[in-house]
Amino acid sequence: MINIKNLSFSYNKKINQLENINVTIPKGSYVSIVGSNGSGKTTLVKLILKQLKPTSGDIEIETKNIGYVPQRLDSFNSQFTISVKEILNCHLSTLKLPKESLKKALDEVNMSEKLNSLIGSLSGGQYQKVLIARAFMGNPELLILDEMSTGVDSKAQKEIYSLIKKFNTEKNMTILSVEHNIPIALKYSTHILEVSEGATALYTVEEYADSLNNSTQYIRKVD
Ligand SMILES: Nc1ncnc2c1ncn2[C@@H]1O[C@H](COP(=O)(O)OP(=O)(O)OP(=O)(O)O)[C@@H](O)[C@H]1O
Numbered sequence: 001m002i003n004i005k006n007l008s009f010s011y012n013k014k015i016n017q018l019e020n021i022n023v024t025i026p027k028g029s030y031v032s033i034v035g036s037n038g039s040g041k042t043t044l045v046k047l048i049l050k051q052l053k054p055t056s057g058d059i060e061i062e063t064k065n066i067g068y069v070p071q072r073l074d075s076f077n078s079q080f081t082i083s084v085k086e087i088l089n090c091h092l093s094t095l096k097l098p099k100e101s102l103k104k105a106l107d108e109v110n111m112s113e114k115l116n117s118l119i120g121s122l123s124g125g126q127y128q129k130v131l132i133a134r135a136f137m138g139n140p141e142l143l144i145l146d147e148m149s150t151g152v153d154s155k156a157q158k159e160i161y162s163l164i165k166k167f168n169t170e171k172n173m174t175i176l177s178v179e180h181n182i183p184i185a186l187k188y189s190t191h192i193l194e195v196s197e198g199a200t201a202l203y204t205v206e207e208y209a210d211s212l213n214n215s216t217q218y219i220r221k222v223d
Contacts, residue, residue: 001027001142001174002048007057009040009047016055017043021200023193027062027141030168030175031202032185035195041178042071044195045146048176061142067135069128069145071178084122084130085115088137095138105133109163125156132160136167143167145177149184161188182212 002025009018017040025031033041046052048059049068088102106112109129119127128148135143145164149157165188167173176193179185185192185205192208194201203211 001025001029001062002176003060005058005060007047007059008055009043009052010055011043013055018047018195018200019198021057023200023202025174025176025191025193025202027174028168028172029190030165030177030188031191031193032177032179032189033193033195034179034182034185035200039195039197040200041195042146044200045144045176045178049144063141065138065141067138067140067143069131069135069143069148071146071150080119082119083115084111084117084119087119087130088134091134091137097137101137101139105137108136109133110159123153123156124151125153125160128152128156128160129163132163139171140173142174142176145175147178147180149179149181157184164188 004021004023004025007018007021008016010016021044033044035041043052047054048061049066084106085102088105092099092102103112106115109132111126111129111133114122114126114130119130122130128151132145132148135145143164148160148164152160161184164175164177168175177189186209189205192203192205194203194208
C-alpha cells in the first residue's frame with residue numbers, strides 16, 4: 001500500500017529530520033505513528049501527503065484516494081461563523097461527489113442532527129467527528145489522522161477510535177494515525193510505526209508491546 005524507500009528529509013539542509021527510512025505499510029493495516037515530541041511524525045505525514053518533498057528517497061502509494069484529518073490547530077478556525085453543512089458542502093464540490101455523500105458521512109459519525117450547527121458551537125469531540133466525516137466523504141482507501149484525540153474527552157475518544165477501527169475492519173481502509181497515547185495505540189492498531197532518530201521502524205502491535213516489556217493486557221486482537 002505505502003512503500004517508503006531510503007527516505008530522508010531535512011528542513012534546513014543541515015540536520016536530517018528523518019534519516020534513511022525503509023518501511024512498507026500493508027494495505028488494510030491500522031498503523032499508529034508514535035515517537036517523542038519533535039521526532040518527525042507530522043513531517044512524515046506531510047511527506048506521505050506530498051505536502052513536502054523528500055530530500056532523498058521515495059514514497060510510493062498505491063492509491064490516490066486519501067482522506068486526511070489534520071492536527072486540530074492546523075484546521076479551520078472554530079470561531080468562523082460557518083456551519084457543518086457549509087464545511088462539508090465545500091468539500092463535496094471540491095471532490096465533485098454526489099450530494100448524498102454528505103448525509104452518509106455525517107450519519108457514519110452519528111452527527112446528522114448537527115448539520116446546521118455552527119462549527120464554533122461544537123464540543124471538541126463533535127468537531128473532530130465533523131473533520132472525520134469530511135475526510136471520509138470520498139470513501140478513501142487510506143485515511144490519515146494527526147493526533148485525532150487532542151481536545152477530546154475520554155467518552156468521545158472511545159467513540160472516535162471505535163469508529164476509525166470500524167472503517168479499518170469493515171471497509172478494509174488503511175489507517176495511519178499519529179498517536180501520543182501508547183495504550184490507545186496498542187489497543188486499536190495492527191501495527192506501530194515508531195519514528196526515532198536513525199531507527200524508524202514498523203512493528204506489529206505484539207512485537208511493539210514485547211519491546212516495551214509490556215504485558216499484552218492492552219491488545220485487543222483484530223477479529
Ligand atoms: N516548517 C518547519 N521548518 C523548520 N523546522 C521544522 C518545521 N516543521 C517542523 N520542524 C522541525 O522538525 C522536527 C520534527 O517536527 P514534527 O512536527 O514532524 O515532529 P512531531 O514528531 O510531529 O512532534 P510532536 O509530537 O511534538 O507533534 C522538529 O524539530 C521541528 O521543530
